[in-house]
Amino acid sequence: MDIFIEIIKKPAIIIALVTLIGLIAMKNKPSKVITGTIISFVGFSMIKMGSGILATVLTAFSKLFNSAFNVEGIVPSNEAMMAMTMKDLGSIASLILVVGLVTNILVARFTRFKAVYLSLHLALFSSFAIAAVFEMIGLSNILAIVFGGIGLGFYMAISPSLLGHYTKDVVDSEEYTIAHSGTLAYLLGSFVAKRFGNKEHDAEKVKMNDKVMFLKDPIVATTLTMFILFIVTCIFAQQAVLSKVTLGENSFIFSLENAATFAAGLYIVKAGIKMFIDEIVPAFKGFAKIFAPGSIPGVDVLVLFDKAPNTALIGFLVSFLVGVVMIVILPLVGMPVIVPGLMACFITGGASAILGNAEGGIRCAVIASAIDGLLLAIMPAVSLALFSTLGVHGTTFADPDMIGLAGLFWLIFRWF
Numbered sequence: 001m002d003i004f005i006e007i008i009k010k011p012a013i014i015i016a017l018v019t020l021i022g023l024i025a026m027k028n029k030p031s032k033v034i035t036g037t038i039i040s041f042v043g044f045s046m047i048k049m050g051s052g053i054l055a056t057v058l059t060a061f062s063k064l065f066n067s068a069f070n071v072e073g074i075v076p077s078n079e080a081m082m083a084m085t086m087k088d089l090g091s092i093a094s095l096i097l098v099v100g101l102v103t104n105i106l107v108a109r110f111t112r113f114k115a116v117y118l119s120l121h122l123a124l125f126s127s128f129a130i131a132a133v134f135e136m137i138g139l140s141n142i143l144a145i146v147f148g149g150i151g152l153g154f155y156m157a158i159s160p161s162l163l164g165h166y167t168k169d170v171v172d173s174e175e176y177t178i179a180h181s182g183t184l185a186y187l188l189g190s191f192v193a194k195r196f197g198n199k200e201h202d203a204e205k206v207k208m209n210d211k212v213m214f215l216k217d218p219i220v221a222t223t224l225t226m227f228i229l230f231i232v233t234c235i236f237a238q239q240a241v242l243s244k245v246t247l248g249e250n251s252f253i254f255s256l257e258n259a260a261t262f263a264a265g266l267y268i269v270k271a272g273i274k275m276f277i278d279e280i281v282p283a284f285k286g287f288a289k290i291f292a293p294g295s296i297p298g299v300d301v302l303v304l305f306d307k308a309p310n311t312a313l314i315g316f317l318v319s320f321l322v323g324v325v326m327i328v329i330l331p332l333v334g335m336p337v338i339v340p341g342l343m344a345c346f347i348t349g350g351a352s353a354i355l356g357n358a359e360g361g362i363r364c365a366v367i368a369s370a371i372d373g374l375l376l377a378i379m380p381a382v383s384l385a386l387f388s389t390l391g392v393h394g395t396t397f398a399d400p401d402m403i404g405l406a407g408l409f410w411l412i413f414r415w416f
Contacts, residue, residue: 016041025286040279046272053265058342068236073337076398096127103153109292115160160298169358179298181399182348189368197360203311218309230255315353315369319345322373
């Protein structure tokens, strides 16, 4: 079981295996099977490597921000929740995921929900959230595995299928869709934003004065934005924390280097996305032919970022700013402070903005990412009661879908 969890935690291996099976099923030449499998593996590894660079930079920024503005509270983290509950829930969560995988393929094969969820590292986090709820309710492990797995499998098929309607407007293709644990935010944001926007006002095509035309370049815009964020937080951060994070380096140089590193990480992610998509989409047809004819792959949401990089930056900033505002609002209504998770704001906020922009332009991008910021603050705050018996303190699950799934299972099975 430990080996299974380790494999699932390495999504690049899953992608390589799906590509390998698909290319073999399509009876490609051995040379194509080898190159396609390796390229998809390397491409997704580049996405992971770039994401790691982004996470490192955002972690440093988070420490400085919390120090500068004296923020203390709950820090949502899927990885921390899984690590803290691995001993008690690891086996049950793994079996829930196995049942979920089988159910997902069966649903894709026999129903109109044709997506196969390939972001299995996120499905693994969801299985831990589901296992935690069944543990709190006190139902037997067998019931948790069977009902939890079947419910997870339906979610894995339905959520990417529903999101396919909006994904198509961004990628201009129906050959793949998005499988991500922020789907609730994406669907809600896109649905609401569509009522208030205008597609003609595309965030990527906003007219600019010739003097600031350089901001249309995503690398330049990203670097300057992150530099401003870093230099401001460095100015207000406590000296002890600043010295620890910067290792004594000059604040200006530190901010400049981290801004450039962030932009470089984003560029690596985008390069990996192209390699990955170019191989997985055609290869998945062979995989589908064997297991679920007519199905399409549900892939990580980062594939959208190459389509609208400046919109993603807008979404990140709006989602983060909403999270900062909620730091003040939540205690006023008797709820705990939720410290904004910068990586969550960047990924789900950026994706919400991209999907919203495709439905109604820049206004919708802002609305959708604001809704994402609200969900990233409110849902973790509400979820603390759900996971109160786990003995985990200072953190909770971060993503809307994980918390939403856990809440749905609690509403249904608390009567049994």
